[in-house]
Amino acid sequence: MATEQSRTAARLMVSPAVILLFLWMIVPLGMTIYFSFLRYNLLMPGMESWAGFDNYYYFLAQPAFTSALINTLLLVGGVLLITVVGGIALALLLDQPFKGQGVVRVMVIAPFFVMPTVSALVWKNMFMNPVNGIFAHIAKAIGVQPFDFLSHAPLASIILIVAWSWLPFATLILLTALQSLDREQMEAAEMDGANWINRFVYLVLPHLTRSITVVVLIQTIFLLSVFAEILVTTNGGPGTASTNLPYLVYAQSLLNFDVGGGSAGGIIAVILANIVAFFLMRMIGKNLET
Amino acid sequence: MGQISLSSVTKTFGDVTVIPPLDLQINDGEFVVFVGPSGCGKSTLLRLIAGLEDISSGQIMIDGKDATDAAPAERRLAMVFQSYALYPHMSVRKNIAFPLKMAKIPQAEQDKKVENAARILNLTNYLDRRPGQLSGGQRQRVAIGRAIVREPAAFLFDEPLSNLDASLRVTMRQEISELHQSLKTTMIYVTHDQVEAMTMADKIVVLNAGNIEQVGSPLELYHHPRNLFVAGFIGSPKMNFVTGAEAARHGCATLGVRPEHLEVTADGPWQGVIGLAEHLGSDTFLKVQVEGVGDLTVRVAGEQGLHHGQTIRLTPPADKLYRFDKGGLAIGGAA
Numbered sequence: 101m102a103t104e105q106s107r108t109a110a111r112l113m114v115s116p117a118v119i120l121l122f123l124w125m126i127v128p129l130g131m132t133i134y135f136s137f138l139r140y141n142l143l144m145p146g147m148e149s150w151a152g153f154d155n156y157y158y159f160l161a162q163p164a165f166t167s168a169l170i171n172t173l174l175l176v177g178g179v180l181l182i183t184v185v186g187g188i189a190l191a192l193l194l195d196q197p198f199k200g201q202g203v204v205r206v207m208v209i210a211p212f213f214v215m216p217t218v219s220a221l222v223w224k225n226m227f228m229n230p231v232n233g234i235f236a237h238i239a240k241a242i243g244v245q246p247f248d249f250l251s252h253a254p255l256a257s258i259i260l261i262v263a264w265s266w267l268p269f270a271t272l273i274l275l276t277a278l279q280s281l282d283r284e285q286m287e288a289a290e291m292d293g294a295n296w297i298n299r300f301v302y303l304v305l306p307h308l309t310r311s312i313t314v315v316v317l318i319q320t321i322f323l324l325s326v327f328a329e330i331l332v333t334t335n336g337g338p339g340t341a342s343t344n345l346p347y348l349v350y351a352q353s354l355l356n357f358d359v360g361g362g363s364a365g366g367i368i369a370v371i372l373a374n375i376v377a378f379f380l381m382r383m384i385g386k387n388l389e390t
Numbered sequence: 391m392g393q394i395s396l397s398s399v400t401k402t403f404g405d406v407t408v409i410p411p412l413d414l415q416i417n418d419g420e421f422v423v424f425v426g427p428s429g430c431g432k433s434t435l436l437r438l439i440a441g442l443e444d445i446s447s448g449q450i451m452i453d454g455k456d457a458t459d460a461a462p463a464e465r466r467l468a469m470v471f472q473s474y475a476l477y478p479h480m481s482v483r484k485n486i487a488f489p490l491k492m493a494k495i496p497q498a499e500q501d502k503k504v505e506n507a508a509r510i511l512n513l514t515n516y517l518d519r520r521p522g523q524l525s526g527g528q529r530q531r532v533a534i535g536r537a538i539v540r541e542p543a544a545f546l547f548d549e550p551l552s553n554l555d556a557s558l559r560v561t562m563r564q565e566i567s568e569l570h571q572s573l574k575t576t577m578i579y580v581t582h583d584q585v586e587a588m589t590m591a592d593k594i595v596v597l598n599a600g601n602i603e604q605v606g607s608p609l610e611l612y613h614h615p616r617n618l619f620v621a622g623f624i625g626s627p628k629m630n631f632v633t634g635a636e637a638a639r640h641g642c643a644t645l646g647v648r649p650e651h652l653e654v655t656a657d658g659p660w661q662g663v664i665g666l667a668e669h670l671g672s673d674t675f676l677k678v679q680v681e682g683v684g685d686l687t688v689r690v691a692g693e694q695g696l697h698h699g700q701t702i703r704l705t706p707p708a709d710k711l712y713r714f715d716k717g718g719l720a721i722g723g724a725a
Binding site for chain 2: 282284285287289290291293294298302303306307
């Protein structure tokens with residue numbers, strides 16, 4: 101029974117956990133905000149002084165910031181596009197009855213278990229390397245000049261690598277949604293004269309909207325902070341061609357030793373992420389209501 | 391037009407034969423009910439006719455044309471599913487219009503047909519709702535509406551009323567019968583409920599394990615069941631079966647007596663004790679243990695003050711006894 105006393109007791113009981121979680125979030129955030137207002141350089145320890153909004157100004161004013169912002173959006177958008185479209189296609193294929201379905205489904209999920217650094221290294225050295233990579237061998241076999249993916253199309257290559265590791269996630273979520281599609285609805289549509297394209301557009305796709313929304317929201321959270329793949333493959337280069345916001349923050353604080361500037365970048369990234377989240381929820385959040 | 395004929399149609403799933411060779415003729419405008427216990431293959435048979443399952447061998451003719459390998463949409467049949475199978479993302483209007491939209495019929499004509507169907511089915515006020523906002527009976531009507539607008543050669547109903555509550559089922563049963571009267575289109579209706587079969591059908595097809603046990607009008611089946619299975623399945627409460635010496639005395643292996651034909655009399659030949667009396671008001675169902683005969687169900691009109699433990703005498707009606715031989719087949723029809 102939810103009496104007044106039991107509710108008070110319940111609040112007391114959960115408060116340690118809530119307080120701990122709150123501190124876990126607020127202390128690092130508070131420290132980052134504090135550092136972002138300091139002139140704090142690792143090469144000059146003990147010389148910290150108040151900087152006001154200078155760090156923010158210099159971080160926003162550098163040309164790398166605009167390109168990092170665009171790169172971040174391209175990276176998120178590109179990976180989302182590939183994983184959602186590819187995920188739907190793969191889920192439709194895997195939903196068909198065939199021999200060895202169970203094994204194939206487990207294998208399809210496998211890339212998701214490969215950690216980002218490892219997958220990036222595998223792609224960099226075994227696939228995209230212009231001398232030893234499989235793509236280079238294929239290109240040579242058919243008499244074409246091998247393409248140096250990571251120096252000529254660095255961002256596209258990273259999008260490909262990240263999409264490869266997120267495709268299984270999208271496939272898995274969309275496959276489970278497909279399996280919950282009512283067979284009788286499909287049969288009714290078949291009797292109503294709908295061909296497979298119409299069945300897909302009018303039945304399957306509306307049925308999948310909620311799952312697609314979940315995939316987009318969850319992936320956006322993780323894709324905004326892609327870092328390992330860039331560090332391992334291109335180091336953000338050439339120039340800033342493959343630098344996204346998290347990588348720019350890293351470069352600022354640990355390559356330039358400017359902790360103050362990096363902290364300011366981190367706060368800016370948090371604000372931008374919230375803006376993206378706000379618009380995303382406005383656009384597709386209504387799909388999650390009943 | 392809506393003439394369907396099946397000739398030596400079979401269906402096997404792997405090693406399991408669901409429908410052994412089966413022949414059936416359905417005439418234009420008929421209301422045919424497939425009835426049988428669960429798992430007797432009646433839904434499979436309907437799905438074979440609809441084209442949702444491929445037949446293993448045999449031939450299906452619709453309006454004189456071979457439709458054995460035709461796609462479901464080409465057969466011009468409309469189906470109402472047990473789960474209604476409405477499209478949850480579309481409004482009622484779009485649900486009903488869906489087959490017309492697929493057939494690329496002009497928008498104005500679509501609207502006219504949808505309005506018309508909605509008027510027939512009392513759905514006009516619900517056209518802009520989603521299926522999720524409707525009650526079971528309304529959803530059922532939307533499913534029927536979606537079938538009507540196509541003006542199909544025949545309607546196929548797959549246990550359409552089994553998800554409705556008892557009183558709604560009676561109403562919908564009447565509505566479907568009235569619809570058949572006004573449309574005069576062939577209807578094939580699958581049910582396990584013999585009351586639905588008796589009340590709605592022009593022709594009942596009794597199925598058991600994929601075999602057709604008997605085909606005939608409801609009263610034909612009631613008065614002249616061809617075998618034990620049909621006799622036991624048609625009629626409520628079930629027919630009493632008496633075996634042993636009492637049956638032998640009437641010259642048969644099994645003697646069938648309908649509960650409504652047994653009479654409670656002062657000097658009947660069968661004496662028994664009432665084990666249970668179910669008082670329905672209009673009728674009383676008695677379970678009577680008769681010595682040398684067995685347990686009998688007796689249906690007595692109205693209320694006669696009979697109760698548990700009472701000893702009564704019963705008279706079997708001499709002209710309404712059903713006699714069956716050892717193989718379960720009726721002997722010379724009902725006497």
